[in-house]
Amino acid sequence: MKRVPSVELLSVTKRFGDVVAVDDLSLTIQEGEFFSLLGSSGCGKTTTLRLIGGLEQPDDGEIRISGEVVNDRPPYERSSNIVFQNYALFPHLTIKDNIAFGLRLKSRRIPEPQIAEMVADVLRLVHLEGFEARRPHQLSGGQQQRIALARALVLRPKVLLLDEPLGALDRKLRKAMQVELRRIQKEVDITFIYVTHDQEEAMSMSDRVAVMRHGIFEQIGTPREIFQSPQTRFVADFMGASNIFSGKVVSLSADGSQRAPIETIEIETEPGFRVISHGIPDVSSGASISFSIRPETVQVFPRDWEWSADNKFEGRIVEKLYLGDVTELEVELAERAPITCRIQSRIDQKFDFKEDAPVSVGWNAEDCNLLRK
């Protein structure tokens, strides 16, 4: 039997006046998946979430939850629940009444003792047993966040929509909550759709990530795919692969092995470097192409050091930035052709790199990631 996807968007468009917030989006999210919408503010990720939750109506397209078209259903008739960025706990109600808010609505007809039990259960799930009688303002940010989560989870939605739920928490608490969220998601086995602008957060929790910009998806894939093989310049940049070069393909060659004839290609970049990269299908000689290189895959050695790499160039350190466990070096290969390298700080210590020192930098063909656009 074919599994029905949990959430489907089919060519969904949402406009606010002249602004297209969500532009012809299509997306399929499987049941039990932890899916993240990643992008900077104003990219349409929150609007997408609100469209699924029913707080906004699409101008075009179709939204399905568990196979059912929900376009015309108000939020209170959808089997999705939202955890809001600012938690949106009702200040006039106790924690118990907040969590029981949805359970007590007439349509559900749940007897009060059972409600009390469900509230206690869900409080246990978020590790806040015995908090029933308190009020939201008596709780810390992290605790309020968990109550917001509990209030949504207690209704057993098919889809939980989380709108930057950890945004207001400090770094340490955020880390702890990421682990916690992932644990809870596995425990309740509900589809999570998670909106965030923090790429690390999306990477660490998600099964799949969609990177959004200007209301469209730039790339959808597993965290590893997005991190290691960004397909567009924007995704590469957003994921911190800040070395992006463009050039022309000058030659194609088989790599020699007969069983796996992967081609390598040679690219001449605009400042005039020849770079060897692993190939991709459908590339022809003379085509213009861009590629990105993650800073941590670039190696740096003193000029007189013996070493080898597929691509090796000489340069000069123009800037050095100590970041704790790693050190970032900006090396100028030629006039206006800098490359960022991130090396272990202990390696930096060993070679004692100084600004303006001559070095050689290099990377291997497989670390060149070719970009679609």
Added chain:
Amino acid sequence: MSRTTPRLMLFGCAILYMFMYAPLLVLIVFSLTPTKYGVAWEGFTLKWYLAVFNNENIRDAVKVSLMVAIPCVLISTAIGTITAFALYRYKFLGRELFQSVLYIPLIMPDLVIGIALLLFYTFINLELGIFTILLAHISFSIPLTTLVVIARMQRIDRTLEDAAMDLGADEWTTMRKVTLPLLKPGILAAALLTFPWSFNDFVVTFFVSGVGSSTLPLRVYSMIRLGVSPMINALGTLIVVIPLIVVIIGTQLEKRSV
């Protein structure tokens, strides 16, 4: 800042309070002394208060005042709340204009309001009496109640209503279980501020009242014309103290709201 500043500020405050409350204090003191026309303290008595309670004219006037003030509070608070919703929640043609027009009665002289209303009621052939006083009071109270409720509304987080709907509450349930409870302090404050507005009004009421429909301020005015009796002092004290207590409760409620 120099060290004399706190002292200077205290001095300023003292003068301010003296100007504001010294006359009241005199009024209260003389309401408690038996002399009829004197300016000297001649012992303590509550007889003027007793006289106030036993005076049938005053009792009737209080009755009229309450018959106006209570419905006025209820009706203008309700209308103000609905208006606040309309102005704050919905975008419609002329909303800006409507909002600025709302402030005008607050700065318009009572005299003008009174004359305008009198002309209007005569024009539409409405008999002057308690009903016209009530109508007049409602019309000058609505801007106040609307503004107080809007002020409260601006402090309510809209996502709370989104959250209620998301948790399964329809529009009506959301209004009943989330919006109104959160607005309650504002609505109460509006009601408690409107009461003294209506109860104390003299100028507007003076124009729109008819024969046999004297509110308390009108009655006091006509009594003074026959000479200042210490009974007036006692009555004045009551009129000052009772609404003051109501207003204090009102502002406390407004402050207490989260």
